[in-house]
Amino acid sequence: DTGVSQDPRHKITKRGQNVTFRCDPISEHNRLYWYRQTLGQGPEFLTYFQNEAQLEKSRLLSDRFSAERPKGSFSTLEIQRTEQGDSAMYLCASSLALEPDTQYFGPGTRLTVL
């Protein structure tokens, strides 16, 4: 297994456009997490899935953000009507449900909103 992968690695978009990111977790991991990290800060939790169910959402996740994990495997994070404040690194992590503190992170998608 090659670990958690994310696509794209970089995305530059104009304000107001919609963007979608993809995360492929480690295959046997049933939990998948999304975080956002801005420069000089630690990752901030956005949401997590156990299998296909989205079980927790941070209040940071405004109604412009939506995440899915339709078949309990890969996940997508969509941001509608992007704003400059959305510029950040979006990190995906996965874990086994029985080992929630052993999270494996992907390389992240760096979003720049112009």
Added chain:
Amino acid sequence: QKEVEQDPGPLSVPEGAIVSLNCTYSNSAFQYFMWYRQYSRKGPELLMYTYSSGNKEDGRFTAQVDKSSKYISLFIRDSQPSDSATYLCAMRPGSGGYQKVTFGTGTKLQVIP
């Protein structure tokens, strides 16, 4: 006040030095404590994971938790230039459903050859 406080550094040490990295926290419900290493433009990598108070050692790394002082530490012995990275502490509460992991801001470490 942030729930988790971490000195951002940067911290520069000579190769071979013992490095001490620390975090303080305010939420007494935190029970699980992690240290991650993050290289520039990469995702975090889990280094150590401890539960409640005490010490845990793994190779050159030792994690310490003092719940009475709400203080956790990571020690790196015989530091190497490859240890140059940002070190993030992270923690979460105990039992009962999902508990959000809260990260510190990270301490940037540079090990000088």
